[in-house]
Amino acid sequence: MPAKIKIHSFSKLEAVLIHDAEPADFERAISASGYGKFNVILYIISTAAGWSSVFETTTMSYVFPAAECDLKLTLNDKGWLNAVTYAGMISSAFIWGFLCDTLGRKKLLIIGLLLDGLFLMMAALSQNFILLMVAKFLGGFIINGPFAALTAYLSEFHCAKQRARVQMILGAIFSLGNLILPILALIILPVNMNFNLGILEFHSWNIYLMISSLPALASGIAFIFLPESPKFLMSIGDNEKALDVFKEVYRVNTGFSAESYPIKYLVDETKINNFDISSTTSDVIVAKTTQQFFKEGIHQIKPIFVAPQITKILLVFLLQFMIMMGLNTLRLWLPQIYQAMNDYQFYHNESATLCESLEVFQPKNDGINITKITQCVVNSNNTEVYTNSMLVATTSIIGYITAGTLINSLGKKKLLGILGLISGSMAMTLYFSKTVASTIAFSAMFVTFGSIGINVILAVVVDLIPTSLRTMAVSLTMMFGRFGAALGNLIFPYLLESGCAPPFFSVGSVMIGCAFLAYFLPDTDMKALL
Structure with a gap:
């Protein structure tokens, strides 16, 4: 009874200190650090x-x-x-x-x-x-x-x-x-x-x-x-160091002394996970053999490729492969395309359509490329090339921020379909571009909507895949996407050499294909994208 009277006479901070004498989990500890x-x-x-x-x-x-x-x-x-x-x-x-x-x-x-x-x-x-x-x-x-x-x-x-x-x-x-x-x-x-x-x-x-x-x-x-x-320190059982980190974060954030940090003990996560490493250290965990790494990798990957995950994840892999193939191919070649337009205007003293500018990449009728029969000269008067790229990047930032407000009203599945259709259409429209301004506008919209699409697909993975498999699923999704980007960049030079229509209609078709594939995705939770 006297103890109760003493507690009620404490200040709010002192009451918190007594309350937090019990071991705290990570969420409580990081929240207390401010x-x-x-x-x-x-x-x-x-x-x-x-x-x-x-x-x-x-x-x-x-x-x-x-x-x-x-x-x-x-x-x-x-x-x-x-x-x-x-x-x-x-x-x-x-x-x-x-x-x-x-x-x-x-x-x-x-x-x-x-x-x-x-x-x-x-x-x-x-x-x-x-x-x-x-x-x-x-x-x-x-x-x-x-x-x-x-x-x-x-x-x-x-x-x-x-x-x-x-x-x-x-x-x-x-x-x-x-x-x-x-x-x-x-x-x-x-x-x-x-x-x-x-x-x-x-x-x-x-x-x-x-x-x-x-x-x-x-x-x-x-x-x-x-x-x-x-969190990592707690996961390997080093709670003493973890507590020191929480105290230091608390001190920097609040300006109070580390000793006034309200949490005094942390839960032992290694025992919660039925893995007691009290007799070991993180060094032992690190010293895994290649065979153990391989077994752990198979153990993490295997559940993703069984029902009911397999059909969903394969569709997501294909979507990410296609969207990164389209986006990161044309996106990385845009400065080169802008340079071709700038060079045409510089050397001919007149503007031209996008397709006329890109003729420099195409072989002549005799099979000899124009770049091989003229002296290689770099046009350093290319300020517009970089300002054009800055405009595209700025548009992407605005679009990325805007997407966070749209996803809850549209949903990821519908939004992904819209993004694919618009970005694909913009890629194809580049073929008809007559001026530098229209080229910048179409390419900026292509990059903006395509970039958002990549993030929407990752958000879909988070919704579709159980928590325990998400990290590996996201890693595999990005791996397939990067494979698409690598393949696209190897193919794109051949498309440029074959004419003006093939590069833009190929990329556009891939992006529109993503829009149609998105139709087969299951509906997911209306979670915020950002």
Whole structure:
């Protein structure tokens, strides 16, 4: 009885401290740590890390017009350079999920981002096509790790109520990265640079690639000073370190001392999951054999490919394959297309239709390509190429934000059908484009609606697949999508050489095909996209 009287005489904070003397689960612990300065710092560092993923896949599309003479690039070479990054991503699709859950999010982010920065630097120092190919493949192989770890890391410093905000912020980070690239290109690539440093020859595109490596290197170093994910620490049984992390986040967010953090004990998640590792450490978990990794991978993948999941997931795989094939093929070739239009206007002193501008890529009647019988000259008067790309990126950001408000009223299935029809129609309409302005408008709408479509498909996966299988299902969905992107970039040069209609009608048909396939998707919950 006296104890009760004493409790009622406590302040609100003291009452919370006594209440939270019982072991707390992750949700209670992270909620108690608050939301504030620490999260802002995390967003700033994550912005640089997120940009590294965008830069790895997209920089080459801006480099091609500037580097084609220095590296003697053909259309097919450009297709391979776009595709090889995705090939690297596909080859490492199954590795990073396991490493993320064994090495930890922080360690993987540091190692992955620093390696990605080094491979981007290697690409910047490349003096020939082969070395550039190797660097881009290695960059693609590595970037999957930080990409997966960043999503998990950000989510695990937020409570369930704030986790939806994380997806919105990640989407904004990637969209902003697509805007930063043409801005950098506008500043650097038109500058006439040509100097030697030992045996290495440098041009503006080398400097551009060097600068694009800085976000990965900077964020890799920055993550050294951030704590490990408390969720990961709890999952391996290291509650003492996890509690220290919660206290530090609480101190930074609230300004109060770490000792005043209301949670004093954490639940033992390893025993909740019927896996007692009290006699082991995370190092033991990390030291798994290749055979154990393989068995775990089969164990995680197998349930996805049995009824009732298999028909749903195969349809989603096909949709993502097609939409990423269409979007990431034409999107990555847009700067080259804008450059062709700009070159025509520069050399002929008059504007032309899109198809007239693209005749430069088509063989002459005698089978000899015009690029082989004329001297290779780079037109550095190409400010419009980069401003056009900036307009497309800005439109995508606006469209991405707008999609979050539409999905609840339309539903994912209907929205995906609309997106496929509009983006496919815009791709086909490019064939009829007569002016630069109409080309920008049609391509911006194509990229915007196609980009939203990719995110809608991932949201559909989350709705269709049970929680325990979602991470692997999303990884496999992205792997099929990247395979489509790689294949599309290998085919696109041949389409360009065959005439004006084939590239745009092929891409448009693929996107419209996605709209029709979306009809066979089951209805899903009306959850927010972002």
